Amino acid sequence: MADKNTQTNAAYEKVMAARDAKKLTAIDYIANMFGDSFIELHGDRRYSDDKAIIAGLGMLYDTPVTVIGIEKGRNTKERMERNFGQAHPEGYRKALRLMKQAEKFRRPVLCLVDTSGAYPGIGAEERGQGQAIAENLMEMMTLKTPILTILIGEGGSGGALALAVADEVWMLENSVYSVISPEGCASILWKDSAKAPQAAEALRMTAQDLFGLGVVERIIRQPKAEDKAMFESLKLLVSRTFEKNLKLSDEELTENRYARFRRIGNAQGGSLD
Amino acid sequence: MDLFAFVKPKNELESSAEKQQNVPFVPEEMWIKCPKCNTMLLTTDMEENLHVCTHCDHHFRISAKQRLRLLADKHSFTEQDAQLTSSNLLDFPGYDEKLKKAKKKSNESVICGECRIGGIPTEICVMDADFMMGSMGTVTGEKITRAFERATENRLPVVVCTVSGGARMQEGILSLMQMAKTSGAVKRHSDAGLLYITVLTDPTTGGVTASFAMEGDIILAEPNALVAFAGPRVIEQTMRQKLPKDFQTSEFVMQKGFIDAVVTRGKLKQTISKLLKMHGYKEAE
Ligand SMILES: [Zn+2]
Numbered sequence: 157m158a159d160k161n162t163q164t165n166a167a168y169e170k171v172m173a174a175r176d177a178k179k180l181t182a183i184d185y186i187a188n189m190f191g192d193s194f195i196e197l198h199g200d201r202r203y204s205d206d207k208a209i210i211a212g213l214g215m216l217y218d219t220p221v222t223v224i225g226i227e228k229g230r231n232t233k234e235r236m237e238r239n240f241g242q243a244h245p246e247g248y249r250k251a252l253r254l255m256k257q258a259e260k261f262r263r264p265v266l267c268l269v270d271t272s273g274a275y276p277g278i279g280a281e282e283r284g285q286g287q288a289i290a291e292n293l294m295e296m297m298t299l300k301t302p303i304l305t306i307l308i309g310e311g312g313s314g315g316a317l318a319l320a321v322a323d324e325v326w327m328l329e330n331s332v333y334s335v336i337s338p339e340g341c342a343s344i345l346w347k348d349s350a351k352a353p354q355a356a357e358a359l360r361m362t363a364q365d366l367f368g369l370g371v372v373e374r375i376i377r378q379p380k381a382e383d384k385a386m387f388e389s390l391k392l393l394v395s396r397t398f399e400k401n402l403k404l405s406d407e408e409l410t411e412n413r414y415a416r417f418r419r420i421g422n423a424q425g426g427s428l429d
Numbered sequence: 430m431d432l433f434a435f436v437k438p439k440n441e442l443e444s445s446a447e448k449q450q451n452v453p454f455v456p457e458e459m460w461i462k463c464p465k466c467n468t469m470l471l472t473t474d475m476e477e478n479l480h481v482c483t484h485c486d487h488h489f490r491i492s493a494k495q496r497l498r499l500l501a502d503k504h505s506f507t508e509q510d511a512q513l514t515s516s517n518l519l520d521f522p523g524y525d526e527k528l529k530k531a532k533k534k535s536n537e538s539v540i541c542g543e544c545r546i547g548g549i550p551t552e553i554c555v556m557d558a559d560f561m562m563g564s565m566g567t568v569t570g571e572k573i574t575r576a577f578e579r580a581t582e583n584r585l586p587v588v589v590c591t592v593s594g595g596a597r598m599q600e601g602i603l604s605l606m607q608m609a610k611t612s613g614a615v616k617r618h619s620d621a622g623l624l625y626i627t628v629l630t631d632p633t634t635g636g637v638t639a640s641f642a643m644e645g646d647i648i649l650a651e652p653n654a655l656v657a658f659a660g661p662r663v664i665e666q667t668m669r670q671k672l673p674k675d676f677q678t679s680e681f682v683m684q685k686g687f688i689d690a691v692v693t694r695g696k697l698k699q700t701i702s703k704l705l706k707m708h709g710y711k712e713a714e
Contacts, residue, residue, distance in 0.1 A: 314636055
């Protein structure tokens with residue numbers, strides 16, 4: 157065991173790595189996994205097309221897949237355009253529309269999550285950010301087609317969970333997933349955002365922590381852009397998981413998904429099993 | 430982004446919250462000043478008027494027990510899962526002390542059980558601001574989930590009264606997971622064709638807004654309650670711009686299309702009991 161200081165730094169270094177502007181974004185994953193087969197589908201058919209979420213159809217070997225990714229952007233111009241990967245309600249509604257479409261054709265859904273959180277703004281509140289997230293949570297729980305979520309960077313609270321009610325949730329080795337940012341946590345609890353590293357440790361937000369808590373099923377090695385072999389093995393892993401879950405009946409599939417979340421904090425006093 | 434921050438209510442509401450904490454409604458307290466209209470109110474009058482200002486209609490915050498008394502028929506409530514109590518699952522620094530303090534004020538963040546409303550058997554969950562501002566921990570999520578599962582089993586309608594500062598950050602990711610867990614239980618109850626009514630009270634924010642608070646078949650709210658996902662302070666910090674007037678009040682959120690009706694405290698019980706009847710639920714023998 158490292159001493160307390162090193163531990164603290166390790167957790168916060170993971171946070172920094174998850175936020176690294178140079179790391180791959182959802183677009184890179186889509187390009188590497190689906191190549192030319194990807195067709196982007198836009199809009200929530202209600203209000204607009206939220207560019208913080210990129211979604212569409214692609215072929216995973218011989219299987220058509222619905223893919224929904226939160227996109228942070230790869231340079232300043234893209235980041236502005238993508239609102240830094242902070243979705244509005246219409247983004248979550250676009251995601252839900254395409255998930256329902258996937259359900260109709262029993263097409264598996266792959267969600268790629270990378271966001272500091274749902275956008276906290278006037279328009280987002282006026283158009284029901286809370287309601288949009290809540291509806292996704294409800295509908296995803298009983299969606300009658302396989303869902304797999306991979307956290308490829310930051311998983312920021314409700315805005316991440318709205319795409320992570322899945323049969324399995326995987327995390328990249330340098331990704332984080334938390335109910336609140338360590339800076340936010342430190343400034344609320346200790347009135348000092350400089351204590352973010354301590355908060356990062358206390359929140360237990362790294363992939364390794366969450367695997368230990370039984371909240372995620374798998375930790376994935378961090379791929380690099382030119383790492384074809386790594387993406388090939390990721391494709392294979394995703395494909396096998398979908399294959400396995402496509403064999404289940406609707407009842408088995410949704411029962412398993414409910415049980416996955418049901419067991420978290422169900423013991424007396426709320427401990428984990 | 431501090432989306433699930435323990436959102437502080439707006440100034441006037443803030444002072445009302447402080448007032449309530451500092452000046453509890455005990456018999457020896459004769460007078461209380463309304464934070465909205467500054468009228469001095471007699472505490473006995475206030476109690477008679479359901480803790481609503483007799484002058485300006487300002488709805489004071491009430492405890493879960495007071496609200497339960499307001500909604501449930503006399504002697505009809507049977508509490509369930511009272512043994513479930515929050516603990517420091519992640520060894521979060523300082524959480525043990527916070528829990529100890531909270532438990533002196535209230536048993537838990539939510540009270541759940543079966544009651545009758547206008548004679549109709551109903552599963553009811555009432556969140557309690559006196560317990561860490563109604564923040565959602567694993568026990569909160571577990572109790573609400575169990576309530577929905579019981580109601581699905583017994584084919585009962587559910588009424589949930591929300592009040593919450595958001596997620597319980599001391600429980601980290603486990604707190605976040607409660608949003609998914611409760612939503613799943615609400616969905617199963619809904620798929621069974623059963624009625625779910627939410628009553629949003631001041632404040633309802635963060636992870637509770639983004640889960641079971643916004644999932645009711647019918648969503649009611651008390652007047653002038655703060656109803657938000659990201660609280661006003663978070664938005665002001667991010668946007669650095671002034672918020673519209675009455676932003677995120679229940680009336681505002683209703684006007685935007687996300688609340689069915691704003692109902693004053695005095696009419697809450699009769700409204701709920703009418704709705705239950707209209708959905709075919711019968712009075713118990
Ligand atoms: Zn008044």
